[in-house]
Amino acid sequence: MKAQTMKAATAAKKLGIYLPAAPDDFRDREISRTELDELTANPPEWLRALRADGPHPRDVVARKLGVSNSGLARGGVTEALTTAEIKALLEDPPQWLVDERATQAAVRAENARVKQRDAERAARRAADGDRA
Known part of the structure; x- marks a missing residue:
């Protein structure tokens, strides 16, 4: 084989x-x-x-910066970055990075809200099913 x-x-x-x-x-x-x-x-x-x-691939760069891959593209980051370059961006973030991190935080908060809402609905359905 x-x-x-x-x-x-x-x-x-x-x-x-x-x-x-x-x-x-x-x-x-x-x-x-x-x-x-x-x-x-x-x-x-x-x-x-x-x-x-590094240099690190885009998905690793995005994760280390706390943004999405799309956010990197919107910020004009097209090349792989080293750990030192990522650290420099985090220490003195350009406006695009501040904006993208805020967007990412909002997306995470919305995902958490939807997950909580769905869990509550599932719990209500289970409780209603117990009464039937």
């Missing part, structure tokens, strides 16, 4: 790293599920360094 493999891009996404910054011997081949598990369990120095210092 052939080992299950994935493209390097898929493995990089699962590892949360920016593929172009990975070593050539990682980027230029298929990665087996076993290798991915080993990289996850015992990350080599290059992987630890990429995770710590």
